[in-house]
Amino acid sequence: MKAKEYDRIRTLVEISSGLSGEPVPAGTEGTIVDVSAEGAAELYYADIEVGDSYDNIALRPEQFELV
Numbered sequence: 001m002k003a004k005e006y007d008r009i010r011t012l013v014e015i016s017s018g019l020s021g022e023p024v025p026a027g028t029e030g031t032i033v034d035v036s037a038e039g040a041a042e043l044y045y046a047d048i049e050v051g052d053s054y055d056n057i058a059l060r061p062e063q064f065e066l067v
Contacts, residue, residue: 003044007032008067012060014051018057024050029067030057 004011011028030048033056037043044059 003032003061003064003066004035009044009046009059009064010067011048011064012062014061015057015059017048017055018054019051022050024055024057029055032058 009030009032011024011026011030013026015024016022017024028048030046032044032046033046035042036045042061044061044064045056046059046064047054048057
C-alpha cells in the first residue's frame with residue numbers, strides 16, 4: 001500500500017494518542033498529512049480526531065487501510 005498526502009484512512013488496530021495518551025480505537029478515520037520513508041521504514045502521519053480535538057499520529061503501514 002502506498003498512501004499519499006490527503007488520503008483518507010481508517011485505523012486497523014487500537015493506537016494511543018501522542019498528546020493525551022488516550023486510546024484511539026480501531027476503525028477511527030483520519031487524513032494522511034505527511035509521509036516519511038527512510039530506507040525500509042515507512043511512517044505515515046495522520047490527523048485523527050481524539051476526543052474534542054485532533055492529534056497528529058505516526059502510523060506504520062500495517063496499522064491502517066485506505067478508505
